[in-house]
Amino acid sequence: MASSLLDMVNKALATLGQQPLVNLESTNTTPTAILVKNSVSIITEAILTEADWNCARTTAKLIKKANTNKALGWKNSFAIPTDPQCLQVVQISLDNGYTFIDLNDYYNYNAGPKESLFDIDGNQILSNSEAVTIKYTALVDHSKFDAALADAFSARLASELCYAITASTSNAEYLQKIAERKLRKAKSRNALNRNIVRPEGEVIGVRGGESSYIRFDMGDEAE
Numbered sequence: 001m002a003s004s005l006l007d008m009v010n011k012a013l014a015t016l017g018q019q020p021l022v023n024l025e026s027t028n029t030t031p032t033a034i035l036v037k038n039s040v041s042i043i044t045e046a047i048l049t050e051a052d053w054n055c056a057r058t059t060a061k062l063i064k065k066a067n068t069n070k071a072l073g074w075k076n077s078f079a080i081p082t083d084p085q086c087l088q089v090v091q092i093s094l095d096n097g098y099t100f101i102d103l104n105d106y107y108n109y110n111a112g113p114k115e116s117l118f119d120i121d122g123n124q125i126l127s128n129s130e131a132v133t134i135k136y137t138a139l140v141d142h143s144k145f146d147a148a149l150a151d152a153f154s155a156r157l158a159s160e161l162c163y164a165i166t167a168s169t170s171n172a173e174y175l176q177k178i179a180e181r182k183l184r185k186a187k188s189r190n191a192l193n194r195n196i197v198r199p200e201g202e203v204i205g206v207r208g209g210e211s212s213y214i215r216f217d218m219g220d221e222a223e
Helices: 005-015 031-048 147-166 169-192
Strands: 057-061 076-079 086-093 100-102 118-121 124-127 133-138 202-207 211-214
Touching: 005 031, 005 147, 031 147, 147 169
Parallel strands: 100 202
Antiparallel strands: 057 133, 076 124, 086 100, 086 133, 118 124, 202 211
């Protein structure tokens, strides 16, 4: 059964020897609830951008904007999704989803519009392509976290709250090590749940549009 945000929060509080919260509503103004609510959003976004989580991966065909600033050197611009919110673009396709470029392995040092295939500029993607599809890490609800990620989130939250609640530096350092270990475990589990040999439509990178390489490893998240 999927865990809720409240379940994850109360697991973190139990680690710190604290009583569970009844809810996380705005009406809950206890000191512990305020500490938790001030930390949850930051920790959620931070941990979701630690890896290409299967449970948070979303595919979207982007909408081309009506007006593109040609002074930037590109023909077209595409809006990055906001529903669900895009935290990081993982892969991008410029051919209607037939092949995807893995951004972890796309080398684009100091390249401009003449040398590169696209550019991520704030909340938009610039490209000379007429169609852009992306795979991205979305800001998903906590109930969609897999068990290992939920456990890693609770551990991170406990480590972040430890000093504020217990005033113990040694305990905070100890819990930080536990959180790091659980995050590594979650990343490894995430990688194992993905094909070792990627589908033919996913490539490791494209340079100048002249060559591509199929990726045979499970990614940097496999540790």
